[in-house]
Amino acid sequence: MKQRVSLRTLALSSVLILITGCSKPEAQQATEAPAEVGVIVAQATPTSVATELPGRLEPYREAEVRARVAGIVTARLYEEGQDVTRGAALFQIDPAPLQAAYDSEAANLARAQANLSAAADKLRRYADLVSDRAISERDHAESVAQERQARAEVALARANLQSAKLKLDYARVTSPIDGRARRALVTEGALVGEGQATPLTVVQQIDPIYVNFAQPAAEVMQLQKQIRAGALEGVAPDQVRVRLLLPDGSEYGRGGTLSFADLAVDPGTDNVTMRALFENPGRDLLPGMYVRVRLEQAINRDTYLVPRNALLRNAEGAHVLAAGADGELKKIAVTAERLQGPNWIVTQGLAGGERIVVENAAHMAAGQKIKPVERAAPSAQAPAAGNPEAGVQARTSAPGQKG
Structure with missing residues (x-):
């Protein structure tokens, strides 16, 4: 009896083993099916090549208001720091002695006019008399x-x-220009203009406003070489775009224009002096403020925009994962030094057409197989020469840098 039970148990165990053996490959095949993963196709996107340089704001116009006559200041007629118009009264100098001098000169004019009238009458009489030979020619x-x-x-x-x-x-x-009058340099009761034109205050026009900066000569030469070699596309000087980075790191809301670039190199600093002009209607930009200038001087048409989460970094540097024709992932080393919005600007490593993983890239590795699902590529407006909008590649120069 025991032998019959053992045989039955053995038979049931064999059936279970066969069933389990048949089911395991099917489950394994199900778990190893490639997962769907979003990818984008790498496409060349033109970006601006920019240089960040330190700069300092300067008034568009600045007038030093001075006393043009000697006298005692009797009143300050403006509020310090307020905007004034050309011709607005700023100070009053005691007019009493000047009024007296004016009255004296008016009297002198009246006397001279009376003398002229008498001399004219005499001349008329003598003209008649000389014709009658009543007086001599000498008289x-x-x-x-x-x-x-x-x-x-x-x-x-x-x-x-x-x-x-x-x-x-x-x-x-009065004020010689429209602008903002700064603090008074004299007070009521001060004697001014005695021997020299005493400065009273300064009026500055700050809308628009200048920013002065300098670019290393070596950097200018390198940029020109790249343009001549065809690696970059040049931008006309009057179409160069200028951006302003404020001390808090934010970007000023209005773009500027390059108004001046020196034709000579400063021998003391080996820099080329430049100046840009910015509108300043809100008076947010103040003279003397230190800022950073982003100068967009050329266009690189061989760059690629890659979403932030698609670019990975490790000890070897930056890289992306790209799906091959069979769905297998491979690692591609790239160079990406600057962000443009939500995307990295890749300048080296991509040739175009690569299917770059943009979903869960940080949790994947080279050699893994996926089922690529194409997503929309990063949108960017291709910049025309002189009007680059798609992106910005930046190079930073330190103050006083020499080539």
Whole structure:
């Protein structure tokens, strides 16, 4: 009886083993099926080649307001730090002595005009008398000279009166330009203009505003060589785009234009001096502020945009995972030094057409097989020459850098 039970148990065990052996390959095949993974096809995208340089803001125009006549300051007529218009009164200098000088010159003019009238009458009388031979030619000549002298004295008195009027007007000191008036350099009661034109304040126009910066000459030469070799596409000087990075790291909301680039290299710094112009309607940019300038001087049409999560880094450097024709992943080393929005700008390593993993790339490895599912490539507007919009490659230069 026991032998029959053992045989039955053995038979059941054999059946279970056969069933298990048949099911295991099917389950293993199910788990090893390649997973669907999103990829993008690498496409060349033009990007701007930019250099970041230190710069300093400077007023568009700056006028030092000075006293043009001597006198005592009686009043400050503006609020320090306020915007003023051209011709707005800023200071009042005591006008009393200047008014007295003006009145004196007015009296001198009246006297000279009276003398001229008398000399003119005498000349008319002598002209009639000399024709009748009632007076000598010498007396007539003297009357002519006296009339001319009187006329000259009138002209001199009129000029002196005009000069006195100008000095009287200068007692009211006005702004020579539109701009922002800074703090007063003198107070009421100060004697100004005695022997020299005393500075009273400074007016600065800061909308628009300049930023001055310098680029190493070696960097300029290298860029020109790359353009001549065809590696980069040049941009006309009047179409160079300029961006401003503020001290807090944020980017100023308005783009600027390159207004000046020196034709010579400063022998002391080996730099080329440049200047850009920015609109400043909100007065957010202030003179003297240190900033960084991003100068977009060329276009690289052989770059690729790769999403942030698709670019991986390890001790060997940056790389991406790309799916081959059979779905097997391979690692491709790339060079990517700058972000443009949500994407890295890849300058080396890709040739175009690679299917780059953009989903869960950090959890995959080379040699793994996937089922690629194509996703939309990063959108970017291809920049035309002088109007690069797709991306920016930046190179940073330190202050005073020499080639």
